[in-house]
Amino acid sequence: MFQHSPTTNKYTTFLTIIGAEADQMQQSICLIRAARHARLAGIRFTGGAILDLMPTFSAEAVRQQAAALGFNQVGIIPAVPSPTLGAYLRWIEAGMHGTMVYLARPDRVARRRDLNAILPGVQSLIVVALEYGTRVVPEEVLSDPRRGRISNYAWGRDYHDLMLPRLEHLAAWLREQTDGTIACRAYVDTGAILERSHAQQAGLGFIGKNTMLIHPRRGSYRFLGELLTSLAFDVYDMPQRATMCGTCTRCLTACPTGALPTPYQLDARRCISYLTIELKGTIPPELRPLMGNWVYGCDICQEVCPFTRFVQPATEPAFYPIEIDRAAPPLADLLALDDPTFQARFAGTPIARIRRERLVRNACVAAGNSGLAEFAPALERLAMSDDSPLVREHAAWALAQLAASGRG
């Protein structure tokens, strides 16, 4: 940890250099380089502590407040650019974001490059984690071909609705504790910032070959959120090791669709999470048989990860499913959904976002993969008369799959 409070442009340049290098270096090497850069920038630097005259806020007080708000972990870092921005730009360049065009928009890339583009005058980034791993539903239920499987993160309430108000509360508390003029901006998931990279820099974990931010003693079943602020803090956190995967490659081999072509890189166009949630149109037919019974998201590359054995039951009650069908609804129910029943069943959960059409599309693929003739009548009805051409096409594909397996 080092202490500081930023005041000059030179200082920001200095932090940029340190931030960019911190994940690749041992802390001691980092400090030696820090001293050298500080000398060049004309900043006083003593044994890892940077002394400055401006008032700073207590990081420990923020930690306590974040814990009181229910967050499982918090890290605070200077608001410097992510050291993995280059990897992000290469990912976009390779088209691996698929149809998520918002990720490639120049204004969004500019925000990822410089947090000042989001909040002018930003000094610090408070990064929080909230654990969602409940894992209370038995594997036999989840992998039952009569059921559609939902990713663990979506078994309960929508995490945006839980985390954003708490981060806003933290911002309001910071304003109360200071002169009230500080600027703050809260983000959970939707913002143009590299959340995993900043979380790694803030000491919340390491990046796995499955690209997840993993805590070495608590696993990866955790959401991330950030509060950008113009406040400076008395103490800042240091990064954990960049990665701890070693020679393990379990996630790469377990991914059924080959969406992890190389370590630390995910081709969203092949990822079941993208195909079931983000992709609005037709699921590529060659990938459909590989999707098993997943109807919303996918947990395979986390389930096989050795660090997942350290996942602790979520402390947030709202993440627990109120019934088994919230984690693995019968496919027959999903194939029969209309707009009102979809709303009634999934309002307030992350699934509400994809609407009835996409969920029924996904259920058709799962039914086609089930090899169970009992779904043929419901699929025929959808293929013949559903209002959505997308649903009709996926239902027809599923019928052909069942017929090909001799069960249609």
Ligand code: B12
């Ligand atoms: C787009 C997106 C997706 C896409 C693409 C995912 C991806 N891996 O790129 C899709 C739809 C597939 C997806 C799926 C999921 N997502 Co998502 N997603 C996002 C989003 C909005 C942007 C991610 C992004 O920028 N991707 C582009 C890549 C290039 O960036 P990156 O993921 O940060 O990867 C970094 C590392 O790979 C690193 N890196 C590159 N090379 C190297 C080399 C080494 C050696 C090292 C150490 C690091 C490293 O640099 C990259 C850039 O910083 C974030 C929220 C956010 N704003 O960050 C949530 C987010 C990443 N998703 C999240 C979740 C929970 C999921 C799912 C688990 C949901 C599910 N169960 O279905 C899956 C997990 C799939 C997976 N293995 O990643 C969480 C992850 C929390 C965590 N603990 O990591 C986030 C942070 C949302 C949140 N606020 O909690 N997601």
Ligand code: SF4
């Ligand atoms: S979430 Fe599933 S499909 Fe996506 S990379 Fe992980 S294992 Fe592969």
Ligand code: SF4
């Ligand atoms: S499964 Fe192995 S390689 Fe993949 S993220 Fe976990 S430890 Fe790393």
